[in-house]
Amino acid sequence: MNSQNAVELHDVQMHFNMSKEKLENLKEYFIKMVTHKLMYEDYTALDGVSFEVKKGDIFGIVGLNGSGKSTTLKLISGILSPTRGTVETQGTIAPLIELGAGFDMELTARENIYLNGSVLGYSRKYMDQKFDEIVEFSEMREFLDTPMKNYSSGMVARIGFAIATMTKPDILIVDEILAVGDFHFQEKCENRISGLMGGDTTVIIVSHAIEQIERLCKHCVWLEKGRVKMIGNAKEVCEAYKST
Amino acid sequence: MNQQKGIKRFFADFKKFFPLLLNLAGKDFKLKYRRSILGVLWSILNPLLTMIIITRVFGILLKVQVENFATYYLLGYTLWTFFSESTTNSMSSIVSGAPLIKKVYIPKYVFPVEKCLFSLINFGFSLIAVLLVMLLQGVYPTPVSLLVFLPVLYCFLFCVGFSLILSALTVYFRDIMHLYSVLLTIWMYLTPIIYPMSILKDHDKAIAIVHCNPMYYFVEYFRAVMMHGSDPIAYPVPSFAFNMVCLAIGLGTLVLGGLVFSRAQKRFILHI
The missing domain is CATH 3.40.50.300 (P-loop containing nucleotide triphosphate hydrolases)
Incomplete structure (x- = not known):
């Protein structure tokens, strides 16, 4: 190759x-x-x-x-x-998991972030380091301890996107996936992807x-x-x- | 060359996805007790309550002649529950893991193995209940009881191997799920859980059948180390040969399960 x-x-x-x-x-x-x-x-x-x-x-x-x-x-x-x-x-390959696929809706967002991180093969220590960054990007801090079944699909997508792009794969x-979320968040996602381009x-x-x-x-x-x-x-x- | 690469990849994957295994088992455990007031205590209470019912019923109805019947029964029962729970849960694990399997690359054995791990955690809690009953009955653990990790390990290997086979087959034939509960009932009665082996002494055929049952060895071993203190002659320390038999059953099933699973998994995605 x-x-x-x-x-x-x-x-x-x-x-x-x-x-x-x-x-x-x-x-x-x-x-x-x-x-x-x-x-x-x-x-x-x-x-x-x-x-x-x-x-x-x-x-x-x-x-x-x-x-x-x-x-x-x-x-x-x-x-x-x-x-x-x-x-x-x-x-390394990071797939952007489709809406909610890696999440267990009974768990809170906090628990799901760790679970999803391990689905992508990251260690707990690594996730600890990146946790704040993910929460910040998704703008979901106030709902962190709410079970995800109470989230809207856009909110779920935000967290998913934040996890997949927090590291530089x-x-x-x-x-x-970019079709979800409000226009403000879509813009943010595009910026992030352009950022990865660099x-x-x-x-x-x-x-x-x-x-x-x-x-x-x-x-x-x-x-x-x-x-x-x-x-x-x-x-x-x-x-x-x-x-x- | 190719095979070597496969083995290397297997270990790299295992290391990478080991946290996932723990996380999934932890998740199952959390969800099991979320919103129940007594929470984890149920893991201890449940076997205790079952024990009271069963020992009452069998003590009166069957007149089973076993010293310390409550302990005798409960030891067999908890190990059996470990086996039946882990295999039953594993069986449907690939099918219910479909959303993840279709979207991300994860080694697929993670799902059945995680279920076995989850049952192992439950088993650990049940063991506390067993210890309580033992103390109540005056069956005290001895230093030999420290060997308890051995039968549990052998049984765990067996559970994982068997779960791998079951979960792979279930992807192709969902009937197995219904069939298996019937099989489990038969299997349970072929394991000396509520009866002592001595009631079979005049039935050579029955003994031969029970001796073909892997669970028989694990249960006997488990009881021997735990009840050694009450009657060292009835419950002798398992010999080296007995250990080898148990290990062979455990490892053999694991290897067989691994082979069946790795052959079957390539086509999972088309069937889930």
Whole structure:
């Protein structure tokens, strides 16, 4: 792998065996197996996708629903492994967890910050150091000891964003998350991401807000039905994408 | 080469996500007692109350001839609860951990192992109740009782291994959840918890079956070290060979569980 690159995808293909009906029961499974009726619908989410992201780049992924954007992100963050081809990454990856995924709503924000930190693999000592910074950024100090089930979705998102970006990861993955929160907080998030740009952090963004991609990203890939349609300068790709 | 890399990655991951394991178990514990007035005390009270009921019922109905029956029963019961609780909770842990598994990379074994850890904490509290009953009955711990960590360790290894297998299978076949509670009932009666082994002395077949039951060894060991003081002949210090049997069961199950789990986990994400 080229040391200049943070992420490299080589001819990646991703198949899903979507069983036509979800078989979750032994009896059915055996009956279908014996009668050779185990039908799988092979769904190709990505096919022959190759691209590389340079270190320090802000990289956008655009495309319609079902074009394979989220699958690509999941491959990069290691949640999925490709059916064919290789996905290589260099450095630590911080995925921006979608709304509330890492949180237990019964716990207070304080407890959740520590829990979520450990989900991302940070030690307790490290979280102690960063705790104030997170609280400050999220502006949630007065609700720290309220169970999170009483939070609004915007408030939950604030805490999630603050945790994911408090440290300088080598690769930050952002999936649509900027669409939440009020405009004031959105601005704050964008500033934070731009701030990370100055460092060595590579940012990968998926968004339907095409203006956001145009504004923030340097490079961009356009996916269509699991294939790369266009790749290159963010402005050019976005122009082309918008004109379809 | 590839395999070596895999093992290295496993240990790096384990180190990185060990705090997560502790945090999740701590979270479960906190949530279990949140908003209850007596809180953690319930962990001690519950086995105590169960003990009073069971010893009364069995003392009158069954006329079980065991010295210090309350202690005898409670020791078996707490270790059994540790096993049944940890495996039952682990079984659905991958399925209920789906929101996290789908969004972040975490080693998936964290979920079943965490449940086992949580049950181990509960077991620790129950042990306080057991000690109370022992003192009440005049069964005093001896220096041999310090070996108690051994049967608990063997049993823990067994629980983790078995949980790994169960949780992996449950992802593919949810039926197991319903089947398992029935299996647990049978399994419990095949473990000398409410009865002493001596009532089986004329039933060779039954003895053979019980001897195939891993829990039998752990329960016997646990009782032997705890009740050694009351009757050193009935409860002898477990021999080296007995230790090896227990360790082999524990480690063997853990390795088997690890293999099954690591093979199955690649396709988890498509099924949860």
